[in-house]
Amino acid sequence: MHFFENSKIFVSFGTLKITWYAVLILTGAFIGYMIAQKTVKKWGYAKEMLEDYIIPTFIIAILGARVYYVIFEWGYYSTHLNEIIAIWNGGLAIHGGLIAGLLYSIYFFKKRNVSCLRMADAIMPSVMVGQVFGRWGNFMNQEAFGRIVPESFFDHFPSFIKNQMYINGAYHEPTFLYESIGNLIGFLFIYFIFRKKFYKRHGDCAFMYLVWYGVVRFFIEGLRTDSLMLGPIRVAQLVSLIMIVIGILGLSGIFHKVFHLYQKPVVLFDLDGTLIDSRELVFETFTQVFKEEKPEYVLSKEELYSFFGPTLETTFSKYFEEKDVDRIIERYQTINRQLHDKLLKPIDHAKETVKWLHDQGYKIAVVSNKRHAMVEKGLKTSALYPYFEVIMGKEDLPKPKPSASGLIEATVLLHTGHDNTIYVGDNAADVMAAKDMAAYSIGFSNDAKQIEKLEEAKPCRIIKDLSELKEIVKEEQSWSDKSIW
DSSP: OEEOSSSSEEEEETTEEEEHHHHHHHHHHHHHHHHHHHHHHHTTOOHHHHHHHHHHHHHHHHHHHHHHHHHHTHHHHTTOGGGTTOGGGOOOOHHHHHHHHHHHHHHHHHHTTOOHHHHHHHHHHHHHHHHHHHHHHHHHTTOSOBSEEOGGGGTTSOHHHHHHTEETTEEEOOHHHHHHHHHHHHHHHIIIIIHHHTOOSTTHHHHHHHHHHHHHHHHHHTTBSSOOEETTEEHHHHHHHHHHHHHHHHHHTHHHHHTTOOOOOEEEEOSBTTTEEOHHHHHHHHHHHHHHHOTTOOOOHHHHHHTSSSOHHHHHHTTSOHHHHHHHHHHHHHHHHHHHHHHOEEOTTHHHHHHHHHHTTOOEEEEOSSOHHHHHHHHHHTTOGGGOSEEEOGGGOSSOTTSSHHHHHHHHHTTSOSSSEEEEESSHHHHHHHHTTTBEEEEEOSOHHHHHHHHHHOOSEEESSGGGHHHHTTSOSOOBOTTOO
């Protein structure tokens, strides 16, 4: 094993040689993958999705980059066919890699019912990280350089850059470095500023990438002396102009309107306090249970309000020994069933709103921490049951709220993705569940105490009447929490 045999070779094992070019590109791809993975996990996707995506995409992008390069250098490769596969000597065109990677990405995410534009928002800033490292691969291969410059040009550069830029008997301008720095600044801007302050709709980060990289590449390509040419035209500059135009049109929202990219949201509902007014029922049930099981303890109004959201196991475990919890829950359910029809009230405009959503073709479901049987009973009592294709109670949830797992499972059962999802609930646990998958959270209540708690959880919106949903869902926007990255 021999390290650093020359400026191009990282390590060699006899005749097997691993180049710096390969090491740097793989390093950039890995770091970019880790950054993107962090984002998509916050959006509620299993890490396996990107694991399945990254390797074939990387291979296809490399092949696309090589094919693109060979096409525009066919005059040379037509007489050196044996060198077409020698990518270790350099010769990858990033535009070809982007095109091939884009086509495969569309296929991959469409097949999984995932928004291609939203995934592009997570992935494209990371591509810039790969490009930062990739340009240093060009540096090690002594390519992507500019005009001849005097030795004094490098007076303020590290000596290793100066030495590597001595090519064919002359010093050359390090345009690889300019582009690497431009890409790094672009990544930092998109990742830390643009997506948190200026992001409006799915695809905006990808469109911003096109604008930023298009501008950087256009100007730096004009400084290079090894550009791919199409007659008198620098191919990379032409493609960069196209990227800039596409990016600007995308950021303006024109594509979303022209190609109808806005989607109807999936609308998921909590049950108690959202579709049915069970406050009096819940309060009275807990009060009777505590009178029987803990008569010396008087529940405060604040405590009663706090019981909305958590599971019965979570609530009763705070007050009773673990060995008694199952028995007390059973007693709670018995009392609740006895009082159910007497104390349960419909939420104003709930039936009208749910029926309208159903009739307009919106996919809707109920996701509650309450026992499934009691969820169905409440929906039937309030005449809402016929409108829901999917109803999920505690037993159906992989994990109870505030985990988003039940919300995600509901979208799976509705045969849709969860990129455009609204979750409507009346307490902080509901808002937290929506945020756990970066869904669009709507807090609903007309109770001042509840609204105060909802505001602390920072939902995307708060409404005081369910009928407001009928206008909200018509809005042209991406139905996700844009603050979660």
